[in-house]
Amino acid sequence: xxxxxxxxxxxxxxxxxxxxxxxxxxxxxxxxxxxxxxxxxxxxxxxxxxxxxxxxxxxxxxxxxxxxxxxxxxxxxxxxxxxxxxxxxxxxxxxxxxxxxxxxxxxxxxxxxxxxxxxxxxxxxxxxxxxxxxxxxxxxxxxxxxxxxxxxxxxxxxxxxxxxxxxxxxxxxxxxxxxxxxxxxxxxxxxxxxxxxxxxxxxxxxxxxxxxxxxxxxxxxxxxxxxxxxxxxxxxxxxxxxxxxxxxxxxxxxxxxxxxxxxxxxxxxxxxxxxxxxxxxxxxxxxxxxxxxxxxxxxxxxxxxxxxxxxxxxxxxxxxxxxxxxxxxxxxxxxxxxxxxxxxxxxxxxxxxxxxxxxxxxxxxxxxxxxxxxxxxxxxxxxxxxxxxxxxxxxxxxxxxxxxxxxxxxxxxxxxxxxxxxxxxxxxxxxxxxxxx
Numbered sequence: 001x002x003x004x005x006x007x008x009x010x011x012x013x014x015x016x017x018x019x020x021x022x023x024x025x026x027x028x029x030x031x032x033x034x035x036x037x038x039x040x041x042x043x044x045x046x047x048x049x050x051x052x053x054x055x056x057x058x059x060x061x062x063x064x065x066x067x068x069x070x071x072x073x074x075x076x077x078x079x080x081x082x083x084x085x086x087x088x089x090x091x092x093x094x095x096x097x098x099x100x101x102x103x104x105x106x107x108x109x110x111x112x113x114x115x116x117x118x119x120x121x122x123x124x125x126x127x128x129x130x131x132x133x134x135x136x137x138x139x140x141x142x143x144x145x146x147x148x149x150x151x152x153x154x155x156x157x158x159x160x161x162x163x164x165x166x167x168x169x170x171x172x173x174x175x176x177x178x179x180x181x182x183x184x185x186x187x188x189x190x191x192x193x194x195x196x197x198x199x200x201x202x203x204x205x206x207x208x209x210x211x212x213x214x215x216x217x218x219x220x221x222x223x224x225x226x227x228x229x230x231x232x233x234x235x236x237x238x239x240x241x242x243x244x245x246x247x248x249x250x251x252x253x254x255x256x257x258x259x260x261x262x263x264x265x266x267x268x269x270x271x272x273x274x275x276x277x278x279x280x281x282x283x284x285x286x287x288x289x290x291x292x293x294x295x296x297x298x299x300x301x302x303x304x305x306x307x308x309x310x311x312x313x314x315x316x317x318x319x320x321x322x323x324x325x326x327x328x329x330x331x332x333x334x335x336x337x338x339x340x341x342x343x344x345x346x347x348x349x350x351x352x353x354x355x356x357x358x359x360x361x362x363x364x365x366x367x368x369x370x371x372x373x374x375x376x377x378x379x380x381x382x383x384x385x386x387x388x389x390x391x392x393x394x395x396x397x398x399x400x401x402x403x404x405x406x407x408x409x410x411x412x413x414x415x416x417x418x419x420x421x422x423x424x425x426x427x428x429x430x431x432x433x434x435x436x437x
Contacts, residue, residue: 035110037140042106050148051108052093052101060153061090067161068111073175073186075195076118082111109144116143119163123199125425129244129333135199164202165222167194173406189413189421193404199243206396209361211239212403212414214354216363218372229349231362238418239359241401244332245394249370251380251387252319253329256289258358262313267306282318289314319385328366328378332397342366355417
Protein backbone atom coordinates (compact mmCIF):
# COMPACT_ATOMS: atom_id res chain seq x y z
CA UNK A 1 0.00 0.00 0.00
CA UNK A 2 1.25 3.48 -0.87
CA UNK A 3 1.32 5.82 2.15
CA UNK A 4 0.27 9.37 1.12
CA UNK A 5 1.66 12.42 2.86
CA UNK A 6 -0.78 14.81 4.61
CA UNK A 7 -0.71 17.39 1.81
CA UNK A 8 -1.54 14.79 -0.83
CA UNK A 9 -4.34 13.43 1.34
CA UNK A 10 -5.74 16.94 1.79
CA UNK A 11 -5.66 17.55 -1.96
CA UNK A 12 -7.48 14.29 -2.54
CA UNK A 13 -10.16 15.23 -0.04
CA UNK A 14 -10.65 18.68 -1.58
CA UNK A 15 -10.81 17.39 -5.15
CA UNK A 16 -13.20 14.66 -4.04
CA UNK A 17 -15.44 17.29 -2.51
CA UNK A 18 -15.37 19.34 -5.68
CA UNK A 19 -16.45 16.32 -7.72
CA UNK A 20 -19.26 15.56 -5.34
CA UNK A 21 -17.61 12.48 -3.82
CA UNK A 22 -18.60 11.81 -0.23
CA UNK A 23 -15.53 12.11 1.96
CA UNK A 24 -15.13 12.10 5.73
CA UNK A 25 -15.16 15.22 7.83
CA UNK A 26 -17.29 18.35 8.25
CA UNK A 27 -15.97 20.09 5.14
CA UNK A 28 -17.04 17.31 2.82
CA UNK A 29 -20.41 17.13 4.50
CA UNK A 30 -21.09 20.87 4.26
CA UNK A 31 -19.49 22.18 1.08
CA UNK A 32 -17.86 21.42 -2.24
CA UNK A 33 -14.64 23.31 -2.75
CA UNK A 34 -13.71 24.34 -6.32
CA UNK A 35 -10.53 22.26 -6.26
CA UNK A 36 -11.22 20.82 -9.70
CA UNK A 37 -11.30 24.38 -11.03
CA UNK A 38 -8.10 25.15 -9.16
CA UNK A 39 -6.37 22.10 -10.64
CA UNK A 40 -7.58 23.16 -14.08
CA UNK A 41 -6.16 26.64 -13.48
CA UNK A 42 -2.69 25.30 -12.76
CA UNK A 43 -2.88 22.84 -15.67
CA UNK A 44 -4.20 25.43 -18.14
CA UNK A 45 -2.05 28.41 -17.25
CA UNK A 46 1.01 26.38 -16.19
CA UNK A 47 1.09 28.94 -13.43
CA UNK A 48 4.07 29.56 -11.26
CA UNK A 49 3.40 29.10 -7.59
CA UNK A 50 1.31 31.75 -5.85
CA UNK A 51 1.91 30.82 -2.21
CA UNK A 52 5.41 29.38 -2.70
CA UNK A 53 6.62 31.64 -5.51
CA UNK A 54 9.71 32.83 -3.61
CA UNK A 55 10.00 30.01 -1.20
CA UNK A 56 7.33 29.60 1.43
CA UNK A 57 5.59 32.93 2.14
CA UNK A 58 4.96 32.31 5.83
CA UNK A 59 3.43 35.74 6.46
CA UNK A 60 0.90 35.40 3.66
CA UNK A 61 0.07 31.83 4.70
CA UNK A 62 -0.41 32.94 8.30
CA UNK A 63 -2.66 35.72 7.02
CA UNK A 64 -4.71 33.21 5.01
CA UNK A 65 -5.06 30.93 8.04
CA UNK A 66 -6.26 33.85 10.17
CA UNK A 67 -8.78 34.91 7.52
CA UNK A 68 -10.15 31.37 7.30
CA UNK A 69 -10.40 31.01 11.06
CA UNK A 70 -12.55 34.15 11.07
CA UNK A 71 -14.51 33.08 7.98
CA UNK A 72 -17.71 32.02 9.83
CA UNK A 73 -18.20 35.77 10.32
CA UNK A 74 -18.02 36.12 6.52
CA UNK A 75 -20.76 33.54 6.03
CA UNK A 76 -18.36 30.64 5.43
CA UNK A 77 -18.88 28.32 8.43
CA UNK A 78 -16.32 25.79 7.11
CA UNK A 79 -13.52 28.35 7.41
CA UNK A 80 -11.84 26.89 10.53
CA UNK A 81 -11.71 23.43 8.93
CA UNK A 82 -10.14 24.94 5.82
CA UNK A 83 -7.65 26.80 8.02
CA UNK A 84 -6.58 23.50 9.60
CA UNK A 85 -6.12 21.94 6.15
CA UNK A 86 -4.06 24.89 4.98
CA UNK A 87 -1.91 24.74 8.09
CA UNK A 88 -1.27 21.01 7.65
CA UNK A 89 -0.49 21.38 3.94
CA UNK A 90 1.94 24.24 4.57
CA UNK A 91 3.69 22.21 7.27
CA UNK A 92 4.08 19.27 4.88
CA UNK A 93 5.48 21.59 2.18
CA UNK A 94 8.37 22.50 4.49
CA UNK A 95 9.96 19.19 3.55
CA UNK A 96 10.89 20.92 0.32
CA UNK A 97 9.60 18.07 -1.75
CA UNK A 98 8.32 19.42 -5.11
CA UNK A 99 5.31 17.10 -4.87
CA UNK A 100 4.43 18.35 -1.39
CA UNK A 101 4.84 21.98 -2.45
CA UNK A 102 2.66 21.44 -5.53
CA UNK A 103 0.00 19.70 -3.44
CA UNK A 104 0.07 22.44 -0.78
CA UNK A 105 -0.13 25.12 -3.47
CA UNK A 106 -3.44 23.66 -4.65
CA UNK A 107 -4.79 23.21 -1.13
CA UNK A 108 -4.12 26.86 -0.28
CA UNK A 109 -5.55 28.09 -3.57
CA UNK A 110 -8.66 25.94 -3.14
CA UNK A 111 -9.29 27.36 0.32
CA UNK A 112 -8.71 30.93 -0.89
CA UNK A 113 -11.05 30.50 -3.86
CA UNK A 114 -13.76 29.11 -1.56
CA UNK A 115 -13.37 32.11 0.73
CA UNK A 116 -13.38 34.76 -2.00
CA UNK A 117 -16.41 33.19 -3.65
CA UNK A 118 -18.21 33.36 -0.29
CA UNK A 119 -17.58 37.09 0.16
CA UNK A 120 -18.39 37.84 -3.48
CA UNK A 121 -21.84 36.29 -3.49
CA UNK A 122 -24.52 38.74 -4.68
CA UNK A 123 -26.65 40.03 -1.83
CA UNK A 124 -29.77 37.94 -1.48
CA UNK A 125 -32.88 40.01 -2.18
CA UNK A 126 -31.02 42.95 -3.72
CA UNK A 127 -32.21 44.27 -7.08
CA UNK A 128 -29.24 44.87 -9.40
CA UNK A 129 -30.25 47.31 -12.14
CA UNK A 130 -27.06 46.38 -14.01
CA UNK A 131 -25.13 43.09 -13.76
CA UNK A 132 -21.84 44.96 -13.37
CA UNK A 133 -23.03 46.21 -9.96
CA UNK A 134 -22.94 42.68 -8.59
CA UNK A 135 -19.72 41.67 -6.82
CA UNK A 136 -17.27 40.80 -9.58
CA UNK A 137 -14.38 38.40 -10.00
CA UNK A 138 -15.74 35.20 -8.45
CA UNK A 139 -14.50 32.54 -10.88
CA UNK A 140 -11.50 30.47 -9.80
CA UNK A 141 -9.45 31.72 -12.77
CA UNK A 142 -10.19 35.38 -11.99
CA UNK A 143 -9.44 34.96 -8.31
CA UNK A 144 -6.14 33.16 -8.80
CA UNK A 145 -4.86 35.28 -11.69
CA UNK A 146 -5.52 38.43 -9.65
CA UNK A 147 -3.92 36.92 -6.56
CA UNK A 148 -0.87 35.81 -8.54
CA UNK A 149 -0.42 39.36 -9.89
CA UNK A 150 -0.48 41.02 -6.45
CA UNK A 151 2.86 42.71 -5.62
CA UNK A 152 2.31 41.96 -1.92
CA UNK A 153 0.36 38.76 -1.32
CA UNK A 154 -0.21 39.51 2.35
CA UNK A 155 -1.57 43.01 1.66
CA UNK A 156 -3.76 41.68 -1.13
CA UNK A 157 -5.34 39.09 1.17
CA UNK A 158 -6.15 41.76 3.75
CA UNK A 159 -7.60 44.19 1.22
CA UNK A 160 -9.75 41.53 -0.43
CA UNK A 161 -11.07 40.20 2.87
CA UNK A 162 -12.06 43.69 4.04
CA UNK A 163 -14.71 43.89 1.24
CA UNK A 164 -15.62 47.53 2.02
CA UNK A 165 -15.25 49.88 5.03
CA UNK A 166 -18.78 49.25 6.37
CA UNK A 167 -18.42 45.49 6.07
CA UNK A 168 -14.99 45.25 7.68
CA UNK A 169 -15.95 47.49 10.60
CA UNK A 170 -19.01 45.39 11.45
CA UNK A 171 -17.34 42.02 10.94
CA UNK A 172 -14.15 42.91 12.81
CA UNK A 173 -16.12 44.23 15.79
CA UNK A 174 -18.15 41.03 15.88
CA UNK A 175 -15.03 38.88 15.60
CA UNK A 176 -13.25 40.81 18.37
CA UNK A 177 -16.22 40.41 20.70
CA UNK A 178 -16.44 36.70 19.89
CA UNK A 179 -12.76 36.17 20.69
CA UNK A 180 -13.10 38.09 23.95
CA UNK A 181 -16.13 36.08 25.05
CA UNK A 182 -14.92 32.72 23.76
CA UNK A 183 -18.18 32.24 21.84
CA UNK A 184 -17.06 31.99 18.23
CA UNK A 185 -20.55 31.49 16.80
CA UNK A 186 -21.55 34.65 14.90
CA UNK A 187 -24.81 36.40 15.77
CA UNK A 188 -27.34 35.71 12.95
CA UNK A 189 -28.25 39.39 13.01
CA UNK A 190 -24.65 40.32 12.23
CA UNK A 191 -24.51 37.82 9.37
CA UNK A 192 -27.75 39.24 7.95
CA UNK A 193 -26.27 42.75 8.02
CA UNK A 194 -23.01 41.65 6.43
CA UNK A 195 -25.00 39.96 3.69
CA UNK A 196 -26.82 43.23 3.00
CA UNK A 197 -23.72 45.45 2.85
CA UNK A 198 -21.53 43.02 0.90
CA UNK A 199 -22.42 44.59 -2.47
CA UNK A 200 -21.26 48.09 -1.51
CA UNK A 201 -17.97 48.80 -3.34
CA UNK A 202 -14.63 49.20 -1.53
CA UNK A 203 -13.85 52.52 -3.17
CA UNK A 204 -14.97 55.16 -5.62
CA UNK A 205 -17.75 57.75 -5.58
CA UNK A 206 -21.23 56.55 -4.64
CA UNK A 207 -24.10 57.08 -2.22
CA UNK A 208 -25.72 54.70 0.23
CA UNK A 209 -29.29 54.94 1.49
CA UNK A 210 -29.73 52.95 4.69
CA UNK A 211 -33.35 52.23 5.57
CA UNK A 212 -32.25 50.75 8.92
CA UNK A 213 -31.07 54.10 10.29
CA UNK A 214 -32.92 56.24 7.71
CA UNK A 215 -29.69 57.95 6.73
CA UNK A 216 -28.08 58.80 3.38
CA UNK A 217 -24.28 58.83 3.16
CA UNK A 218 -22.09 60.21 0.39
CA UNK A 219 -18.77 58.49 -0.32
CA UNK A 220 -15.67 59.72 -2.12
CA UNK A 221 -12.78 57.29 -2.66
CA UNK A 222 -14.65 54.84 -0.48
CA UNK A 223 -14.58 57.21 2.51
CA UNK A 224 -17.59 58.89 4.11
CA UNK A 225 -17.82 62.50 2.96
CA UNK A 226 -21.24 63.69 4.15
CA UNK A 227 -24.54 62.36 5.42
CA UNK A 228 -28.12 63.49 5.92
CA UNK A 229 -31.37 62.19 7.30
CA UNK A 230 -33.92 60.56 5.04
CA UNK A 231 -37.49 59.28 5.30
CA UNK A 232 -37.72 55.64 4.22
CA UNK A 233 -40.45 53.03 3.77
CA UNK A 234 -42.72 51.68 6.46
CA UNK A 235 -42.74 48.06 7.59
CA UNK A 236 -45.73 47.51 5.29
CA UNK A 237 -44.05 49.21 2.31
CA UNK A 238 -40.31 48.78 2.91
CA UNK A 239 -37.73 50.57 0.83
CA UNK A 240 -36.24 47.83 -1.38
CA UNK A 241 -32.59 46.92 -1.56
CA UNK A 242 -31.37 48.23 -4.91
CA UNK A 243 -28.03 48.74 -6.63
CA UNK A 244 -28.30 51.17 -9.54
CA UNK A 245 -26.74 54.23 -11.16
CA UNK A 246 -28.07 57.79 -11.10
CA UNK A 247 -27.66 59.58 -14.44
CA UNK A 248 -29.75 62.76 -14.09
CA UNK A 249 -31.81 64.83 -11.68
CA UNK A 250 -35.28 66.23 -12.28
CA UNK A 251 -36.32 69.80 -11.50
CA UNK A 252 -39.97 70.79 -10.95
CA UNK A 253 -41.15 67.18 -10.65
CA UNK A 254 -44.72 65.98 -10.79
CA UNK A 255 -46.08 64.00 -7.86
CA UNK A 256 -48.20 60.95 -8.61
CA UNK A 257 -50.57 60.29 -5.72
CA UNK A 258 -50.66 56.72 -4.35
CA UNK A 259 -54.04 55.01 -4.60
CA UNK A 260 -54.56 54.88 -0.84
CA UNK A 261 -54.06 58.67 -0.52
CA UNK A 262 -56.54 59.29 -3.33
CA UNK A 263 -59.04 57.18 -1.43
CA UNK A 264 -58.33 58.46 2.09
CA UNK A 265 -57.46 62.12 1.52
CA UNK A 266 -57.96 63.61 -1.94
CA UNK A 267 -61.37 62.21 -2.86
CA UNK A 268 -62.95 62.94 0.58
CA UNK A 269 -61.63 66.52 0.45
CA UNK A 270 -63.09 67.01 -3.05
CA UNK A 271 -66.46 65.79 -1.74
CA UNK A 272 -66.23 68.09 1.28
CA UNK A 273 -64.59 71.20 -0.23
CA UNK A 274 -65.41 70.90 -3.91
CA UNK A 275 -63.21 71.00 -6.97
CA UNK A 276 -61.67 74.28 -5.84
CA UNK A 277 -59.64 72.20 -3.37
CA UNK A 278 -58.55 70.01 -6.28
CA UNK A 279 -57.46 72.83 -8.60
CA UNK A 280 -55.80 74.93 -5.86
CA UNK A 281 -53.35 72.11 -5.26
CA UNK A 282 -52.59 71.73 -8.98
CA UNK A 283 -54.03 68.23 -9.16
CA UNK A 284 -54.96 66.61 -12.46
CA UNK A 285 -56.70 63.33 -13.14
CA UNK A 286 -54.76 61.58 -15.92
CA UNK A 287 -55.55 58.50 -17.97
CA UNK A 288 -52.22 56.70 -17.53
CA UNK A 289 -48.83 56.85 -15.85
CA UNK A 290 -46.67 58.09 -18.71
CA UNK A 291 -44.70 61.14 -19.78
CA UNK A 292 -47.54 62.42 -21.99
CA UNK A 293 -50.86 61.36 -20.45
CA UNK A 294 -54.29 62.76 -21.30
CA UNK A 295 -55.86 64.97 -18.64
CA UNK A 296 -59.37 63.90 -17.64
CA UNK A 297 -62.10 66.45 -16.79
CA UNK A 298 -62.50 66.19 -12.96
CA UNK A 299 -66.24 67.01 -13.23
CA UNK A 300 -66.73 63.65 -14.95
CA UNK A 301 -65.24 61.67 -12.05
CA UNK A 302 -67.28 59.58 -9.59
CA UNK A 303 -65.66 61.05 -6.49
CA UNK A 304 -67.89 59.04 -4.14
CA UNK A 305 -66.66 55.88 -5.83
CA UNK A 306 -63.06 57.12 -5.52
CA UNK A 307 -63.53 57.74 -1.79
CA UNK A 308 -65.12 54.31 -1.37
CA UNK A 309 -62.29 52.61 -3.26
CA UNK A 310 -64.52 51.27 -6.04
CA UNK A 311 -63.11 53.78 -8.56
CA UNK A 312 -59.34 53.98 -8.92
CA UNK A 313 -57.88 57.24 -10.18
CA UNK A 314 -54.46 58.31 -11.39
CA UNK A 315 -53.88 61.77 -9.95
CA UNK A 316 -50.86 63.91 -10.74
CA UNK A 317 -49.84 67.04 -8.86
CA UNK A 318 -48.05 69.82 -10.74
CA UNK A 319 -44.93 71.60 -9.45
CA UNK A 320 -45.37 74.18 -6.72
CA UNK A 321 -44.88 74.81 -3.00
CA UNK A 322 -47.41 72.10 -2.04
CA UNK A 323 -45.96 69.42 -4.31
CA UNK A 324 -44.94 66.35 -2.31
CA UNK A 325 -41.79 65.94 -4.42
CA UNK A 326 -40.53 69.38 -3.47
CA UNK A 327 -38.25 71.00 -6.05
CA UNK A 328 -35.99 68.06 -6.96
CA UNK A 329 -36.30 64.38 -7.76
CA UNK A 330 -33.38 61.97 -8.05
CA UNK A 331 -34.39 59.00 -10.25
CA UNK A 332 -32.35 55.91 -11.05
CA UNK A 333 -33.26 52.81 -13.07
CA UNK A 334 -35.02 50.08 -11.08
CA UNK A 335 -38.11 47.92 -11.66
CA UNK A 336 -39.86 49.14 -8.49
CA UNK A 337 -39.89 52.81 -9.60
CA UNK A 338 -38.21 53.88 -6.38
CA UNK A 339 -36.43 57.24 -6.30
CA UNK A 340 -35.10 59.92 -3.96
CA UNK A 341 -36.84 63.29 -3.74
CA UNK A 342 -37.21 66.58 -1.92
CA UNK A 343 -40.24 67.29 0.30
CA UNK A 344 -42.06 70.40 1.56
CA UNK A 345 -42.57 68.72 4.96
CA UNK A 346 -39.28 68.91 6.84
CA UNK A 347 -40.72 68.50 10.33
CA UNK A 348 -40.55 64.70 10.14
CA UNK A 349 -36.76 64.77 9.83
CA UNK A 350 -36.66 65.71 13.53
CA UNK A 351 -38.20 62.33 14.41
CA UNK A 352 -35.98 59.51 15.66
CA UNK A 353 -38.02 56.91 13.75
CA UNK A 354 -38.28 57.91 10.11
CA UNK A 355 -39.71 54.79 8.41
CA UNK A 356 -42.74 56.74 7.22
CA UNK A 357 -42.85 56.71 3.41
CA UNK A 358 -44.52 54.45 0.87
CA UNK A 359 -41.13 53.08 -0.20
CA UNK A 360 -39.44 56.03 -1.88
CA UNK A 361 -36.87 58.14 -0.05
CA UNK A 362 -37.36 61.76 1.03
CA UNK A 363 -34.07 63.59 1.55
CA UNK A 364 -33.39 66.18 4.22
CA UNK A 365 -31.37 68.55 2.03
CA UNK A 366 -32.14 68.08 -1.66
CA UNK A 367 -30.03 71.08 -2.70
CA UNK A 368 -26.98 69.73 -0.89
CA UNK A 369 -27.41 66.35 -2.54
CA UNK A 370 -27.93 68.02 -5.92
CA UNK A 371 -24.80 70.12 -5.42
CA UNK A 372 -22.72 66.98 -4.74
CA UNK A 373 -24.14 65.17 -7.77
CA UNK A 374 -23.81 68.08 -10.18
CA UNK A 375 -20.65 69.67 -8.86
CA UNK A 376 -22.44 73.03 -8.96
CA UNK A 377 -25.42 74.78 -7.43
CA UNK A 378 -28.67 73.01 -8.43
CA UNK A 379 -30.63 75.80 -10.12
CA UNK A 380 -33.63 74.92 -12.27
CA UNK A 381 -33.06 75.99 -15.89
CA UNK A 382 -36.73 77.00 -16.19
CA UNK A 383 -40.25 76.41 -14.89
CA UNK A 384 -41.25 73.50 -17.13
CA UNK A 385 -42.38 70.42 -15.22
CA UNK A 386 -40.09 67.39 -15.14
CA UNK A 387 -36.99 69.17 -16.46
CA UNK A 388 -34.12 66.69 -16.56
CA UNK A 389 -30.48 67.70 -16.22
CA UNK A 390 -27.80 65.14 -17.00
CA UNK A 391 -25.02 64.44 -14.52
CA UNK A 392 -21.46 64.71 -15.82
CA UNK A 393 -20.94 61.08 -14.83
CA UNK A 394 -23.25 58.33 -13.62
CA UNK A 395 -23.16 57.93 -9.84
CA UNK A 396 -23.78 54.49 -8.30
CA UNK A 397 -26.44 54.32 -5.60
CA UNK A 398 -26.99 51.51 -3.11
CA UNK A 399 -30.19 51.17 -1.10
CA UNK A 400 -29.74 48.75 1.77
CA UNK A 401 -30.86 48.04 5.34
CA UNK A 402 -28.31 48.18 8.16
CA UNK A 403 -29.37 47.54 11.74
CA UNK A 404 -25.92 46.68 13.13
CA UNK A 405 -23.76 49.54 14.35
CA UNK A 406 -20.34 49.89 15.95
CA UNK A 407 -20.15 52.37 18.82
CA UNK A 408 -16.95 52.68 20.83
CA UNK A 409 -15.77 49.44 19.29
CA UNK A 410 -18.87 47.53 20.40
CA UNK A 411 -21.68 46.13 18.28
CA UNK A 412 -25.24 47.24 18.89
CA UNK A 413 -28.46 46.77 16.95
CA UNK A 414 -31.21 49.14 15.90
CA UNK A 415 -34.85 48.03 15.99
CA UNK A 416 -35.49 45.61 13.13
CA UNK A 417 -38.41 47.50 11.57
CA UNK A 418 -38.57 45.31 8.47
CA UNK A 419 -37.92 42.00 10.21
CA UNK A 420 -35.07 41.23 7.81
CA UNK A 421 -32.58 40.36 10.57
CA UNK A 422 -34.44 37.12 11.24
CA UNK A 423 -35.99 36.43 7.84
CA UNK A 424 -34.64 37.55 4.46
CA UNK A 425 -36.79 39.90 2.40
CA UNK A 426 -39.22 37.92 0.27
CA UNK A 427 -40.88 40.80 -1.54
CA UNK A 428 -40.54 44.52 -1.92
CA UNK A 429 -42.84 47.41 -2.60
CA UNK A 430 -44.14 46.89 -6.13
CA UNK A 431 -46.54 48.38 -8.60
CA UNK A 432 -45.79 51.92 -7.49
CA UNK A 433 -45.65 53.32 -11.04
CA UNK A 434 -43.97 56.47 -9.72
CA UNK A 435 -46.60 56.91 -7.02
CA UNK A 436 -44.53 56.12 -3.94
CA UNK A 437 -43.23 58.94 -1.80
